[in-house]
Amino acid sequence: MEKKYDIKLEEILRGWGKLVKIKFIKNDLSEKEKEIVAERLKTCNTCPNRTRLYICKSCGCFLPAKVVLMNQKCIENKWPH
Numbered sequence: 001m002e003k004k005y006d007i008k009l010e011e012i013l014r015g016w017g018k019l020v021k022i023k024f025i026k027n028d029l030s031e032k033e034k035e036i037v038a039e040r041l042k043t044c045n046t047c048p049n050r051t052r053l054y055i056c057k058s059c060g061c062f063l064p065a066k067v068v069l070m071n072q073k074c075i076e077n078k079w080p081h
């Protein structure tokens with residue numbers, strides 16, 4: 001099977017850490033970042049690659065953790081940002 005995406009373990013952990021911080025400690029995303037996250041989630045929510053558990057079938061990432069990392073990109077180039 002062709003490997004389409006190679007996200008580093010460090011990035012996965014960073015995404016989870018940021019998600020936990022935003023949800024349970026302090027949401028310190030800027031207004032622009034909040035807008036970007038909302039647009040990304042909106043796109044993923046209508047994408048056939050999103051599973052019920054919010055895993056992307058294309059990259060294997062847990063989407064709530066991925067969308068908060070500003071350096072990440074949709075492997076299918078569907079995100080507006």
Ligand code: SF4
Nearest residue numbers: 044047050056074078
């Ligand atoms: S990251 Fe891209 S391919 Fe994956 S579910 Fe979101 S929009 Fe779809």
